Amino acid sequence: MTLREWGLLALLSLLWGGSFFFVGVAVREIPPLTLVALRVGLAAALLWACALLIGVSPPRSMRAVAALAILGFGNSALPFALIAWGQTHLPSGLASILNAATPLFTVLAAHVLTEEEKLSRLKLLGTLAGMAGVAWLIGPDLLLGGGTMRGWAELAVLAAALCYALSAIYARRMRSLGLKPIDVAAGQATSATLFLAPLALVIDKPWTLPMPSGPAVASVVAIAAFSTALAFIVYFRILAGAGATNVLLVTLLVPVTSVLLGASLLDERLLTRQFLGFALIAIGLAFMDGRLPRALIGGRHNPNPASGDSSRLPIGQKSR
Template sequence: MTPTPTNRHMTAAEWGAILTVATFWGGSYFFVGIAVKELPTLTIVLARYIITAPLFLLICAHQGLRMPWDRQFWPDFLFVGIFNQLVPFCLIAWSQGHIPSAVASILNAVGPLAIALLAHIFTHDEKLNQRRFIGVVLGFTGVVTIIGSAALNSFGVDVLAQLACITATLSYAVSILVARASGRRGAKPLELVTGQIAIAGFLLLPVELIVDQPWTLPMPSNAAILALLGLALLSSALGHMLYFRTLAAVGATNVSLVAYLMPVSAVLLGVVVLGERLELRQIAGMVIIAIGLAVMDGRPLAFLRRITTPA
């Protein structure tokens, strides 16, 4: 079997698939931005798991996959379920009740930078070179720019919400490093996603029943219900399935572009559809983060060199 190229020129259809995944995943901030106006955080998160977990189990069964019951995988499933699902998604959903969805998505765009930094610290084979180090420094400079110097004077709920987004990003990064270890032990990506979503929903259910008491909540509007369905069916289920298919077709290096494009769709939906406003420092921070990601990735710089170098 010929391995998938890790970095090659993509067809228009493959670019379309990557843009679609980025739109679906960026749309999660848009959907949460609608739902959080009417529903508490834990209810939004649990609704996502209740809808997606059975879907992923059915998809696994349809593809002939069986969840690995070997005990070596379940600590990983538990860890990734908590730190790739429960912790970050609860933090992001809560933060969107206090800051625009566009800002939340921009802060979470530093995920690849956080992964690179943690991988440098905790692994032996993924050390930062000079270019990637510069990208990481630029990216986190962008984060500081977004939060702004006002945080030093008044530590309000908006600053706390932004720090919650950053904590969510670090949580994602830690869990991805553990997920990579599970992959090396033989767990397939779809099995890993299904396991972590099922465990996250199982852990969250009793907490949500105690804290939110959903039977006491007013009936949400049609817009909120549609937002929950969009979050579960488009952003989670369809987004992940298309991501795995694209990953198999174009390789990990090319599909990593999704992480860079996702904030673009989230910002556009937040500003154009939800009517959110970005301050100048937030726009400046977004630009600095984008430059940092481009420097760390290397491909945009290589492309610029190709088109500017005389033949």
């Protein structure tokens, strides 16, 4: 990865880590369904404005529209709503740590649903370590809490991570439909709005709610403009330049950003076992990614990386 791509990765971790912080602020005054409907609705408007500025027209084929509707439900509407509801009972930092299980579910789902991405030995080891971290995080709340709302909230955030994983596999067909990245981002935000807006109107009756405070309104605007619209653009830029393996590194960085924001601005505190759970998830992701074991094995067998063996160079670094 180039220095610019590392900078974009850091920016994306700030944008997505900030989303948990902004939800944590807004959900104290705005019901979850109304919050996520506003999030995707504003993001869709911004993304289509950007698309029109660069000369991209909306997709017209029914196959593309149907695919975007499915993606909008699975990758935006449902997981956003689950996370927002979960954060009514959880600190934003803990929600982001649970969300870090997304690549674990992606690997398992790809093993079951695809022919070309089966579990390797390293991926299996990493998945087992990551799942142990998830169990360490939520086990005490489920076993000792007896089905408390906190336990259900943790399961809701994990269900959102599973939605993201399944949607990532489904999203592969977008390229075959001739859709550009901004088409996909704007289309899924639009379809998510169509799913969520009627539910928010019927269930929350937002016109009956008291006017939210300035910080809550600012959080809604920030999560739509920065953590959704801009984040999608940055994500697809990294994906195009550095590939899917490198962009997954953001999963390790997002909880760090979210925990720091929650601790410094929302006075949130996490338990020691929750940090240990994240450590297990991080180790699992590192093994799934392959960099850590390759670096350890490469360093043991080839202490001088300049010796000309390009097979042991880090990912993203080419031999000359």
